Amino acid sequence: MTERGEKRVRRDADHFAVGPSALSWDGDTLVIDIAEISAPLPYPVRGTVRVRPEMIGTTAFALDPEARHRWHPVAPRARVEVEMTHPDVRWSGDGYFDSNFGDEPLEAGFDDWHWARAHLKTDVAVLYEGRRRNGAPFDLALKFDRQGRWHDVAPPPRVVLPRTRWLVPRATRADPGSVPTVAKTWIDAPFYARSALDTRLFGESVRAVHESLSLGRFRSPVVQSMLPYRMPRAFW
Template sequence: MRRMDLAIPGTPKGTAWWDELPALPNSPGAYRWFYADVTAGEYSAVFIFMVGSLFSPRYSVGARRGALPLEHCAVNFALYHRSTRRRWVLSEYPRAAVQVQQEGRVLHIGRSVLEYGLDGTVRMEVDERCAPFGGEVRARLVLEPQAAAAEEVQLVPELPHFWRVLAPRAKARLEVFSEGVASEGIGYHDSNHGAELLGARLPGWHWARVHGPEETVVDYHLPGGVAPLRVTAGVLGTKAERRPLLAEARDTRLTGWGLRVPAQLYAGNQAVGEPRLLESSPFYARVEARRDGLDVMGEVADFRRFHSPLIRWMAHFRTRVERPA
């Protein structure tokens, strides 16, 4: 695979983003997560490695008392077949470790690993149990980026929350050994990080990425009249920009939990279709739509809701917690 020459701002010239893991957070309330999704035939899957887990009720409470993000790391994996969930993993750990190897840089959380290879490949391997008390899950995703990373962007001016699309389009191979799944398709990879708890000042967002035959477009919508962000990746390169607000808001609908989600998912101004709910909770929804060669995956999050005592209590039932040894 051709090695793309795109440096991280502030690193020596010629240093590509995969030559080192982005810095991990080390202050109370801070977080960083590494997200990837894949569409492979009738399957889709999501992998997330989190340091300072946004899904952790323990971190939600503990961060206000000085708890550190490395004390609340997590691995999330979900497998879907024809938009129906087949497996769900959310495991929380009290530590993570970074290892420098000859082949690349590796983040370890429990038995699961995220590796940035020196040839540009991204490998995520999950070796887990379904939450909270389910069976074993072993899965692997390998991404070979086909478009350059975007520049890092600040989600909201003056707030310490940042987003960077690292691999907007990638050749992907998904293997779920415990399910007998092996399929190739198209993948996506990004990273978010911030210096304070989500929901403290940034209440939430919704975003969606659209894979088309030749181009990927990612739209990130933010509350409070903040202009949305767009990343476009295709034959003309990768571009991140802030877009003007729509003159008219697009329609939404309420989930059974009362969370407002888009009524339609779009590729530009073209409606792809009504989103199918892959995940639905009081504070978070994951959605998907496919039509005529277009594939959309997106999320809606209301982090203010998550910090309520009732919803934090409910979150315990979707999480497996590994206690300190």
């Protein structure tokens, strides 16, 4: 995740590249070629990720009344194959692919959000909620069927999760009477956490992927001063 200048960005209808890393679409698979150097310890990160959508979402959702921020669940359900050479890692399983985009930085529009996705027996459930910069709340609760069609559903009750080691607040939604637990936290950063939850949604026991993002923390000068050590900038 190296920040690079606009001269290192190339794109057309089926291909997008930033520096030596690139994404390409071969008709039924998104191929992600990774060629980076890690930070803060500089070791190579090389490999390929293949995302094969089982459904395609055609709708982008506005996250604010002016539609300055949009969220597009491109592939709510997919099969993913990871083949890394550095480090030597192989993995395959169920996955998901989405995109956030807009007309201003995320930290200009939001203070925080919580997001979760779970594969149900037939559908995919996605829960999205947060607080805009002006203090107004927003929330989405959606189900996607096998054809990628979506419909709104009533969000389950809100449940507060334990804070992270960096004390980032976390919350989710779960069926009444159930108690979600954090099975594992993959990323624990000063302003962001991504975790696996064991929970119950819409009558099914599921393993959900969950994230909490604190953009108030992200705006902090202290956090901003730490970012270059995790996301270096290359000016070539």
